[in-house]
Amino acid sequence: MKKIYAFESKCLGCGLCEVYCRAAHSKSKDIIKAHKRENITSAIVIEEILQPKAVSYFALQCRHCSDPKCIKACISGAMYKDEDGIVRNKKEKCVGCLSCVLVCPFGAVRKSADGKTVAKCDLCIDYGLPACVDNCPNEAIKLLDDKEAEALK
Amino acid sequence: MSLDLLTPSFEVIRDENKCIQCKVCSRQCANLVHRYDEEDNIMKADEIHCVNCHRCVAMCPTKALKIRKYPLEFRENANWTESAIKEIYIQSQTGGVLLASMGNPQPFPIYWDKMLLNASQVTNPSIDPLREPMETKVMIGRKPQKLEYGKNGKLLTKIAPQVELEIPIMFSAMSYGSISRNAHESLARAASELGICYNTGEGGLNKDFYKYGNNTIVQLASGRFGVHKEYLNAGAAIEIKIGQGAKPGIGGHLPGAKVDEDVSATRMIPVGSDAISPAPHHDIYSIEDLRQLIFSLKETTAYKKPVFVKIAAVHNAAAIASGIARAGADAIVIDGFRGGTGAAPARIRDNVGIPIELALASIDQRLREEGIRNEVSLIAAGSIRNSADVVKAIALGADAVYIASAAVIALGCHMCHSCSTGKCNWGIATQIPELVKRLNPDIMYKRLVNLITAWNHEIQEILGGMGINAIDSLRGNRLMLRGIGLNEKELEILGIKHAGE
Structure with missing residues (x-):
């Protein structure tokens, strides 16, 4: 399956991926409305890595683990793996207990802004190409299968 | 305060x-x-x-x-x-001193825009480059006076080393130091893919870039940074930089802040030290001295690499060019006063030098009159903005052109004229790692390839329109040019007629 891979050497830490992620997961699908009227938590987050010489950035999002701890920890059955191997969260089942947030080894599941549910990457499966991949100005985020990712490492 | x-x-x-x-x-x-x-x-x-x-x-x-x-x-x-x-x-x-970057922005006449091109009508058919072959390849280097063949038809004349360019456009000198490693890599990769050349500038050549050697022109300037035998042999040709259009008569200065470990190793100077190129070459005070340097370089490279000499377009450019040709150079690069720079004193940039169009025309004319035009190729530089400028330059007598401002614009430069601050937000004229990252060579080299490919298409269209099917037939073909709104003296120097004549 294809996953999102982030390339630290190319990441500028500009934060556009977060902006487009929020817009893609908004009701309006409009960047301005999504930010001004809807309170959305981005499923991708820029992590700052302090290196000896310079600040480096890394765009972190769900790794869609083969044996996801978040699914095991989920108390309401909201977290599930779909037939394509994508780990998803059914909002209507989620009770916001945040067990998944606690167990995720990557810190890739985040408490949503309203506190009622969680935000995590669904590869924009309902919208086409992931919004972060489509809009990264420096091609630092790519949608790749394991082989392609290995070749680029 | x-x-x-x-x-x-x-x-x-x-x-x-x-x-x-x-x-x-x-x-x-x-x-x-x-x-x-x-x-x-x-x-x-x-x-x-x-x-x-x-x-x-x-x-x-x-x-x-x-x-x-x-x-x-x-x-x-x-x-x-x-x-x-x-x-x-x-x-x-x-x-x-007021510092400035990029080329002369003052409202001096732009002669490219005062020259119009010809096209075929009725009596000589135009050519459709999409259906018929159209040659834009050029060879840069000394050409023999005549060709001699043996009885079996074999060529007897020894041909001097040449640089083969698929398109008569090269990326001109921008040193690693003045521009970022990623910008350098983008230029090198694009030049390789296009079959043209880029120029190292005077900052030496990082070992990682030796693989692009066939498409590299290695430069040697007054500071002699990063120059050693291996470097001189690494490229397709060597360029001696005497002057630069943006700052004729003065040297260069790379601030110590831009000299990080990588730049320091490439330039062979200590980390953090200012890299100062003197105004003159301290071993060149005459044409004879220049000849000595040209031949030392030829000796070092076993006479396999053409040697270019680059000068800024100044008042006596034609006489100087004649001297350079006689000193044994294989090509002369003339850099007009609108040529760019990473940093130059504003007063120099804005007031010294002459337009490339006039310098090129007068040099080509002088070399023809002296019967030595074949001994050197002419490369025009200094604000070639589009394919029409390229065609006009070739019609005025150039063998090829150098572009740099246009190339950095393709890399994202917005001409803010702030290169000298070292804080280029587009990752071009900076060595700050967070900023250099912004220029992704994987994306940017393709933009350069696109630009030159597009210009090449346009050059072929223009040539076809003139009924010419090879760029060689356009070189110095000033009948293809007509002046518009120029006075008698300007027309005389450019060697062209006025529109309507």
Whole structure:
């Protein structure tokens, strides 16, 4: 399956991926409305890595683990793996207990802004190409299968 | 600190209805113009630092930003203009030479725009380059007076080394140091893919780039940075830089801040030390001295590499070029006064040198008159902006052209004229790792390839229109040019007729 891979050497830490992620997961699908009227938590987050010489950035999002701890920890059955191997969260089942947030080894599941549910990457499966991949100005985020990712490492 | 008299040059206009406080602008501005005010939840701008590079405008996801000229009126005065006044404010504050970047921005005549091209009608058919072959390959180097063949038809004449260019365009000298490693890599990869050459500038050549050697021109300038035998043999040709169009008569200065470990190793100078190129080559005080250097380089490279000599277009360019040809150079590069630079004193950039169009025409004419035009190739540089400029340059007598400003614009340069600050927001003229990253060579080399490919298509179209099917048939073919709005003297120097003649 294809996953999102982030390339630290190319990441500028500009934060556009977060902006487009929020817009893609908004009701309006409009960047301005999504930010001004809807309170959305981005499923991708820029992590700052302090290196000896310079600040480096890394765009972190769900790794869609083969044996996801978040699914095991989920108390309401909201977290599930779909037939394509994508780990998803059914909002209507989620009770916001945040067990998944606690167990995720990557810190890739985040408490949503309203506190009622969680935000995590669904590869924009309902919208086409992931919004972060489509809009990264420096091609630092790519949608790749394991082989392609290995070749680029 | 006393009162600073300088006012902002640009105004940042932010549409609050569109701004979503995503802070992308503040993260992207190396000049620290934008900042987020948490208390009021708004973005603010410190406009005095804005250089109008458009990075924030291009990156803003909601297009909420506009940059305008700062709307502060000085009392109208055709003599004491705003820039004249501001320059005095700066100099009376700093006591220093005014630094500037890129090419001469003053409103001098642009002769490219005062020349028109010809096309075939009725009596000589035009050619469709999409259906018929069209040759744009050129060979740069010394050409023999005549060709001699043996009885079996075999060529007896020994041909001097040549550089083969698929398209008569090269990327001109920009040193690793003045531009970033990623910018350098983009130029090198694009040149390799296009079958043309890029130029190392005087900063030496990093070992990682030796693999692009067949498409590299290695430069040797007055500072002799990074010059050693292996370097001289690494490229397709060697260029001796005597002068540069943006700053004829003066040397170069790479600030120590730009000399990081990698640049230091490449230039063979200590980390953090200023790299100062003297104004003259201390071993060249005459044409005879130049000849010695040319032949030392030829000896070093076993006479396998053509040697170019680059000069700035100045008043006696034609006589100087004649001397260079006689000194044994294989090609002469003439850099006009609009040629760019990473840093030059503003007064020099704006007042010294002459237009490339006039220098090129007079040099080509002089070399023809002296019967030595075949001994050198001519390369024109100094603000070639598009394919029509290329065609006009070749019709005036150039074998090929060098482009650099156009190349960096393809890499994202917005001509903000702030290269000398070292804080290029587009990752071009900087060595700051966070900024260099912004120029992804995987993306940018393709933009360069696209640009040159597009120009090549246009060159072929223009040639076809003239009924010419090889760029060689256009070289020095000044009948294909007509002047418009030029006086007798200008037409005489350019060697062209006026439109309608």
